[in-house]
Amino acid sequence: MEPPKAERYEITSLSLELAKAFQKRTEGHRLEALFTVCLAFGVRMGEALGLKREDIDFERHKLTLGRALQRQKGKGLVEIPPRSEPGDRCAPKQIIDRYAPRNTGAKSAGSRVQGA
Secondary structure, eight states, rough: OOOOOOOOOOOOOOHHHHHHHHHHHHHTTTTTTHHHHHHHHHHOOHHHOOOOGGGGEEETTTEEOOOOOOOETTTTEEEEOOOOOOEEOOOHHHHHHHHHOOOOOOOOOOGGTTTT
C-alpha cells in the first residue's frame, strides 16, 4: 500500500505594492524587525524566530539561516533544522543598517529555547 501523496500548491509572494503597505502598517510595531526580515529574506516564521544576533553579519549585510524554532508538546520551544536550504542570504544595506544593534540592553530569547 502506498502512502498518500502530499498535496502540492503554488507558492505566491506579496506584490511590491502589498509588501510596502504591510511595512507601512507594521511600522512601529514591537515585531517590526521580525516582519521586515520575513519580507526581505523570504524566510518562514519559524526560521525568523530561530535567528540569533550572531546570525546577522552587519558588516557584510548577510543573514545566516541555520535553525528554526518549533513548539513541541511537552518540550516547549525547540530548535530544529530549517526547512529552507541553510546558508547565507544577502539583504539591502538599508535593511541591515536599520536594525543594527544600538546597545539597547535588550535580552535574548535564547534562554527560553531548548538547545540554545
